[in-house]
Amino acid sequence: MTVLRSRLDTGSAEFAAARDAMLAELAGIDAAHAGALAGGGDKYVERHRSRGKLTARERVELLLDEGAPFLELSSLAGWGSDYTVGASLVTGVGVVSGTECVIVANDPTVRGGASNPWTLKKSHRAAEIAAQNRMPMISLVESGGADLPSQKEIFIPGGRTFRDLTRLSAEGVPTVALVFGNSTAGGAYIPGMSDHVVMVRDRAKVFLGGPPLVRAATGEESDDESLGGARMHAEVSGLADHLARDEHDALRIGRRIVARLGHRKAGPAPAPDAREPLYPAEDLVGVMPPDLKVPVDPREIIARLADGSEFDEFKPAYGAGLVTGWGELHGYPVGVLANANGVLFSAEAHKATQFIQLANRSHTPLVFLHNTTGYMVGREYEQGGIVKHGSMMINAVSNSTVPHFSVLVGASYGAGHYGMCGRAYDPRFLFAWPSARSAVMGPRQLAEVLSTVARQSAARRGEPYDEEQDALVRQMVQGQVEAESLPLFLSGRVYDDGVIDPRDTRTVLGLCLSFAHNAPVRGTDRFGVFRM
Template identity: 85%
Template sequence: MTVLTSRIDPSSAEHAENRKVMLDRIAEIETEHAKAVAGGGEKYVDRHRSRGKLLARERIELLLDEGSPFLELSSLAGWGSDYTVGASIVTGIGVVSGVECVIVANDPTVRGGASNPWTLKKSHRAGEIAEQNRMPMISLVESGGADLPSQKEIFIPGGRTFRDLTRLSAAGVPTIALVFGNSTAGGAYIPGMSDHVVMVRERSKVFLGGPPLVKAATGEESDDESLGGARMHAEQSGLADHLAEDEHDALRIGRRIVARLNHRKAGGGPALPQAAEPLYPAEELAGVMPPDLKVPVDPREVIARVVDGSEFDEFKPAYGEGLVTGWATLHGYPVGVLANDQGVLFSEEAQKATQFIQLANRSDTPLVFLHNTTGYMVGADYEQGGIIKHGSMMINAVSNSTVPHFSVLIGASYGAGHYGMCGRAYDPRFLFAWPSARSSVMGPKQLAEVLSIVARQSAEKKGQPYDEDQDAAVREMVENQIESESLPLFLSGRVYDDGVIDPRDTRTVLGLCLSFAHNAPVEGTDAFGVFRM
């Protein structure tokens, strides 16, 4: 393999300024993540603890193998909305009894763990990850069901949660529910549709309707225990498979269930068990991206600090130079890398990517996409040269490729370039963003300028005078709006990614995701759509 040589000077003033801006952005993300960790706030956390209960993240920590990592997902869900950051649920992937599992834990300190629209988006994403990567799914349940004031937004899509559980089971992906408290109304179907169910004596309450609702609907007088208590479900209804004495016992039983699943990773382990660390420290990634995304960045500088031994065999290095493609290993797993050189994608880059994606599928090699592009090139010469059909070839290849895809937005990811580089709509196994990332239909300045040109032409056609002051005000307003809507916090809050990560963690995060993906078969395809030549 070819060993990459870095041209970055970590002691330079430029690198120091880039690093300062990046660390400030990381601190901003961490402040928002702290809100999710805080849950419903001190008052409700104290109330929860006074009842002798563990917090959601404490339950997860005790469930996981000691010292093993937990990759939290969608932690900023709901940011910028009327709901608590984190959306009253914690999702992520961790190792339980030696098995990589998707974990979904209700946070009962936030409105009793009730589900709001962002809770659904976050839990649906966790279900997708479990299905695509064939990882057991463990639900740590304590929820009052739907957040009723928002029922119009959650009732219809909420049914997908139960459908996903049954489809996972049908596909042979184990589903496990550990019930720690109330699991009412729609929440009752989580244990009802899971393969394995554990309930806690005198704590778990599972019923479609609580005593007040039952009395209102039927006139029947009942109490929590007889209507839906753990002992009743263990001894009479049969809904509970295991009756735990307390929360710690429930987590112990959950670990034993996973240990008995006889789970095997269909995709196998890394090809190189002893992977070499990159030659350049990950710490330097904090200073790679300039604050101004219009400044070009050689993506090889990122690759050199992520892949094993900084070794990278480049594919077509002299053709389509705005897109770097090549082969490497990452934590011992073979990967193909596609990384933008900040600028636009021309026909050459699109054709190069198309061939490279086909080759990766022939060799069953996962693909890593590092986004930093303003999109496909426009203009008469490029339209006449076939940019539409060549861009379509690349999008066709990405759409139909069946090897695992992993996307990281490190800089700009605008327009159809976002699609061609396997954006969220193209089902990458995982998609993360750096705090420096921006993503929208086009750059803020370009979008504002387009609207200005259209408005000006419209006025000319009507023979009306054009108000230059109003035009400047509208352009500024639009530019500010698009800038705010392209930020990682905004996009992550809408679950358009799986999280905003510290650039220095990129190698670790991708290594974990590669391991997760290998729970499922890693197989390419030669069945692509018709390539328009």
Template identity: 75%
Template sequence: MTVLTTDVDPRGAEFGERREAMLAKLAELDAEHAKAVAGGGPKYVDRHRARGKLLARERVELLIDPDTPFLELSTLAAFGSEYPVGAGMVTGIGRISGTECLITANDPTVRGGASNPWTLKKALRCHQIALENRLPLVSLVESGGADLPSQKEIFIPGGAIFRDLTRLSAAGIPTVAVVFGNSTAGGAYVPGMSDHVVMIDERSKVFLGGPPLVKMATGEESDDESLGGARMHARVSGLADHFAADEVDAIHRARRIVARLEWRKQGPGPAAGLVEPPKYDEEELLGIVPGDLRQPFDPREVIARIVDGSEFDEVKPLYGPSLVTGWARIHGYPVGILANAQGVLFSQEAQKAAQFIQWANQRDIPLLFLHNTTGYMVGKEYEQGGIIKHGAMMINAVSNSKVPHLSLLVGASYGAGHYGMCGRAYDPRFLFAWPSAKSAVMGPQQLAGVLSIVARASAQARGQAYDEEADAGLRAMVEQQIEAESLPMFLSGRLYDDGVIDPRDTRTVLGLSLSAIHSAPVEGARGYGIFRM
């Protein structure tokens, strides 16, 4: 393979400016992550601890193997909404007894672990990841069910939670529920539909209706323990498969359940032998992307700092140079990489991408898309040259590709270029963003300018004078709105990605993702639909 060279000067003024801008964005990101970690705040954390209970992240930490990473997902869920950042749930991928699992944990310090609309979206995304990547699902349950004031947004779509649990089981993917406290109403079906259930003496409470509801519905007097306690479910109903003395014992039993699954990956493992790290410092990733995304940067500088040995075999380097394509390995796993170089995708770039994607499918090699695109080129010359059909060719190739896709937004990701580079709507296995990323139908200035041109033409058609002052105000307002709505934290809050990550963690995040992907078979498409030539 070819070892990439670098033109990055870590001592240069331009590098320093870019690094400082990225660090400022990371500080904002850290502040929002801290809100998710804080849960319901000191009052409710202290109340939870006073009951002798572990926090959600403490439960996860005890569950996963010591000194192994936990790839947390959707940490910023609900950012920018009326609900707490994190959506009252911790989710991610961790290794349990040597087996990679998808883990979800209700945070009972946030409204008693009740599910709001973003909790639901976050849980459903986890189920999709578990099913696509063949990951056992372990649910750490402590929830009072739906957040009743927002039931109108939860009840109808919420049934998919239970549907997914049964589909995972039917697909042979194990599901484990560990009940730490209440699991009531609809929440009772989480253990009810899981393959393996652990309950804790005098802690777990699982019932469709608690004592007050039973009293109202039937007139029957009952107590929590006889109605849905762990002893009752272990001895009478049979819902509990394992009866634990306390939280630590319950977590130990969950680890033993996973160990006894004898789970085996179905995808190929990483290349044998020692994995060579990149030849360039990951710290330098902070100074590569400019603060102004209209300024180009060389994506090879990013590739050189995330792939094994900084080795990259580029394909068609002289054809469609605004898109870099080639082969590499990350933590021993082979990948095909498509990376935007100068932002705009022309016909040559689209055709080059379609061919490269077909190669990857022939070879059963996952694809990594590094986004920095303003979209497909517009204008009379390019329309006459077939940019629509060539863009459609690229989107066709992405849409019908069967190998796993990873997407990473490092810069701009605008317009149909976002689609062609495998944006969220094209179901990449994982999609992450750097704090420098932006995504929208087009850039704020362009969008505001288009609206201004349309309004000006409309006034002219009616024979009216155009209000320039109002136009300036409108453009400023639109630019501000689109800028805010294109930022990565806003998009991550709506689960359009799986997390905003520190650029220095990119290689680790991609390596963990690739390892999870290879729990399932890795097979490419063997046929495509009609390509417009």
């Protein structure tokens, strides 16, 4: 393979400015993430502990193999909303008894672990990851069910949670529920629809309706234990497969269940002894300039991600706005598509389409590094077929069956976001750097388009145009779009799987490649009609 040679001047003023800007962005991300780590706050965490209970993250940590990594996902869900950051749920992927598992843990310190609209989005995404990558899914349950004031936004989509569990089971993807406390109303169906169920004695309570509801509905008097206690479900109803002495025992039993699953990875193993890149990951903090209009050579990023910084570029002299090529990442072969000058022309679209087909022919996963303003516009390019050529690229991305991994490192606007495998195109995992920006188009361009439309409308009506009002509207629209393009905003809506430190990109992608290889890695030769 060809070894990439870096030309990044880490001693320059430009690098220092980019580094300072990135570190400031990271500080903001860390502050937001601290809100998720805090759960319901000191008062409710201490009340939870006083009852002899572990926190959600403590349960996850004790479930995992000692020293095993845990890739937390969607940690900023709910940011910018009326709900607590993290959405009363911890989700991620970690190793349990030597098996990579998707883990979903209710945080009972946040409104009793009740589910709000962002909780659902986060749990649905976790189930999707388990299904796509054929990883066992473990639910650490302690939830009061739906957050009732939000019922109108929860009731209909909430049913998907149970559908996901049954579909995973039907596909042979194991599901395990460890019940630590209340699992009421809709939450009762989590253990009800899981393959394996463990309940903690004297703590777990699983029922469709608690004693007050039963009294109101039927007039029957009952207590928690006879209605839905762990012993009752273990000895009478049969809902519990295992009765644990305490939380630690439940986690021990959960680990033994996973150990007995006989899970085997279906994808090929990585090459042994993968070499580190020649250049330090620390450099990635200063790669992206604060002004995303300044071009960045994506080879500088690839050189700090690829094993040995080795990269065989495909069509280097054609469609220079998109860098494509082959390499390895933590021993896994990958194809890389990385935006160079920000704009995608017809040549770039042709190049990407062929490259994606080749990756499918060789069953090679694809990594997309986003920094694009979209497909080129203008009379010359429209007449040259940019619509049909961009459509070819999007067609190839849509129908490709090898695993896709997307990282938004800079701009990711318009249909360019789609062509580079944005969220709607089902990448196995999608992450963003703090420098990323994503929207229909850039804030300035969007504000200008709206201004032009309003100006033309006034002209057609024969009315004078208020320039002062136009300036105010443009400023307002531009500010709104800028705010809604930020990683915090997008991650808060679960449009990505997390905002990551650029220095962690190689590690995160390596973990995700390992996760994806739990499922078969197969390409396809079946694509839609390419409009040539």
